[in-house]
Amino acid sequence: MPESLAAAMRQLHDEHAAALWAFCLHLTGNDRTHAEDVAQETLLRAWRHAAVLEESRGSVRSWLFTVARNIVIDEWRSKRTRTEILTDDLGELSSVEDRTDELLLSWVVAEALTQLSHEHRTVLLECYYRGRSVAEASRRLGVPEGTVKSRTHYALRALKLSLEELGVSQ
């Protein structure tokens, strides 16, 4: 049934391609051709493992990011095997592994942040990323200081939950 196949692919693409594309660009150091190959292979694998797509949206994202990251690592490994380059390249591989690990973690955390409500995300942006005090955040957001406190309290708990669902443990 080619029509339903195309429809399924389009849905997968529309739902995840933008986020995955941005991740793949980072992963490949803005090599657009490489990024597109990785994104394509990742989405194909997702389509073949249809059960993955029945998970909640956030877990699908973190699965996709992980698969994309593994594709890049596997490419490095097989390139190394093919060219039989020795010790020097081993160091390079582990640095690629570290770098992509970091990248994966930061994107999964970002994904967890996107799952928060607008209020929760905003209060974390103010208090953590912009370094505002409770009093400053209260003025900027137009809510009492007690509300800023309780929002940070609930926002971090929601974030913790969402990270756990995405497989990040602290």
Next chain:
Amino acid sequence: MTCPFATYDGAYVLGSLSATERADYERHLGTCEECSRAVRELAGLPGLLGRVPADLLEQPVSEPVPATLLPRLIAEARKHDRRRSIRTAVLAAAAVAVIAGGSAALAAGLRGGETPEPDAAPTATVTIAPPTVTTSPETAPRERMDAVQRSGAKGWVSLTPVRGGTRLELNCRYEGQHAYAYEIVVRTADGREETAGTFTAEPGKWVPSVGQASVPPEDIVEVEVGSSYGAILRLTR
């Protein structure tokens, strides 16, 4: 009953409490087990938040997805889907062959050890005798190929010496639902491999095909018929 500091934990780990509030809260932590536990639970989060560059949050993803991605995905998925149909068909055919194979053995037994026709591995459907490939008089005798991994395929090949190598005449059949492209691959004792030809198999029909290899027949140790999914027929000499 509720602790007045119960909601301070978030602002505290994010570093947003004023100096006075922080001092009060820290004093309180020394006496309140519940708040201490709350802080411990959240303590790892600022480190994780620090992993995310702020611009990732503030600017939505601006880089557009390449327009070629979706068409490529659909094309690849269709290719994969075709392979999957073949695989399902081949497995179904294998099941048929297993059932039919049993009755063939029984039939052979009843005929008192009489050797069945070489092509007589029957299917549950009507057995069609393989059509004779029109060959030149000097064609070498045909050799029976073995089905690989219960593919249920049947085939014969003759390896005739010709100038510059070997002419392969092949006749094979598989029970599938789709026509599919197959390759004839020959291997030599010294590990060389060569594609001697390609053909499109039609499900349920004996399909003759001809290939050519650049090595003489005596050098060929293996002939294999396969698709991108894998081998279905093999002759080891």
